Amino acid sequence: MIAFQNVSKYYEHQGVLKNITFSIQKGEMAFLTGPSGAGKSTLLKLMYLAEWPDEGDIVIGDFHLQSLKPPQIPHLRRNIGVVFQDFKLINNLTVFDNIAMALRIKGVSEKEIKNLVSEALKKVHLRHLSDSYPRSLSGGEQQRVVIARAIVTGPLVLLADEPTGNLDPNTSIDIIKLFEEINLQGTTILIATHNRELFRNTRRRVLKLDGGNLIGEEIG
Amino acid sequence: MTLAYSFKSAFQSLCREKWINILSMFTVASSLLIITLTAFFLYNVELVASHLPDRFSLVAYLNDNISQEEVQGIVDTLKKRDDIAGLKYISKDDAIKELKQTLKDARYILEGLNENPLSSSIEIRLKRDFVTSASAKRISEEIKKVSGIDDVYYGEKVAEAIHLLKKSLQNMSIIIFITISTGVVFVAYSTVKILFYRRKEEIEIIKLLGATKGFIRMPFLIEGGTIGFFGGILGIIGALLFYFAITYRLSIVIPLLKTLVFPLEILILLPVTGISLGIVGSVIALGRLKL
């Protein structure tokens, strides 16, 4: 489902990702870990083309990013749910409308949007905050809104960048359980985190990144 | 489905940024009003000018001792020409009668004369297309060659002036129209640019969620069009106020204004023009989006 082949990314001639090669199977749930500044976020950004790789090829499902035509970019992104590290919530829209945005972009009917959004809100335990605005929510609540927005479309691939960075240990475990559930329904998931607690005892693959190099993998 | 959302989003934004939008609408309105008044002015000048050629004529003076048959011959010759709309024969006697009537109280001027000094003449009305200085001159020279015609008089200056006035007014109107239209486009451009930058962050986010360029653009095009539309509506209101002021107020003081014709139908064009120019401005403002 996800395949990196000798992918490199430079910022101002500084290699941030160096010759990365790995693949993740369809329906797999894996982790990506490494210290701050290792390049985890950058690696994820290359997949939804917030950044473009400088070298190498990336394949996501049927999308070959190297030869992707610009009109295809929205289609790629609609198939990838992203839990952004910096949330990227729209402040002048309610929680409901933030989550609904992912569906409106796809042209889903308003009636269906209502059902799907309230379902997603239920999964992250935020139904009571549907009409609130992001600024009035705690960091953990905002993070769960972002998660709801990422899963509401039922994406092929879910990329979560530090999805529990603002959550207490108990809520974090809840979120990982939620990801497990979504994974059971067939969604391929990659979770970037430097919190080793998250993948301990999950028996999942963990890719280890350091200084832009993939230095190996382990089983959590 | 998406379109409905685009409209909703556009109107929410219009309300959120109401002062910018109201200001732009009024700017568009006054611009469109200027265009309308220019068109209205031009229309009236054209109207007056188009009636002038009817009154404008050549006068062919006939030889002194001409016979009735010869006059008939000349009339027949002239009637064959395709640049002449109509003829009127004025005999010596008619001419002196008319002169006396014109002079009225001053007719004693003619008292010393025991012979009619005037020539008989034929008044020639040209077809509208030939009322230009050049063709009037050419026609008069051709007519002069007809035997029995002594001389031809034509109002060279008048023909030229009418022609020039029309031409320069047309040119002026075109310049005004282009300038003001560009202004309207610019107003829409800068408004949409401002709205776009205010929502830059939001746009960057929805791009990452998979929004197409069309989805991103649509609300802004709708906003630009709406500003143009309401600018047009306000323009209509302004033009109507102008119209009522002219017909019911000013024309009482200045009766000449009563003869002005105001084609109200053209007001329909204002919202249409507003929408088009608004959308053009928005398209330019959005430029080439990068996903």
Ligand SMILES: Nc1ncnc2c1ncn2[C@@H]1O[C@H](COP(=O)(O)OP(=O)(O)OP(=O)(O)O)[C@@H](O)[C@H]1O
């Ligand atoms: N737009 C950019 N321009 C220049 N350098 C950048 C840019 N984005 C990231 N970097 C650099 O690339 C490196 C990797 O950044 P990245 O955000 O991928 O790290 P990370 O592993 O996600 O770290 P964290 O755990 O703190 O989120 C860092 O050294 C960062 O300074």
Ligand SMILES: [Mg+2]
């Ligand atoms: Mg990061």
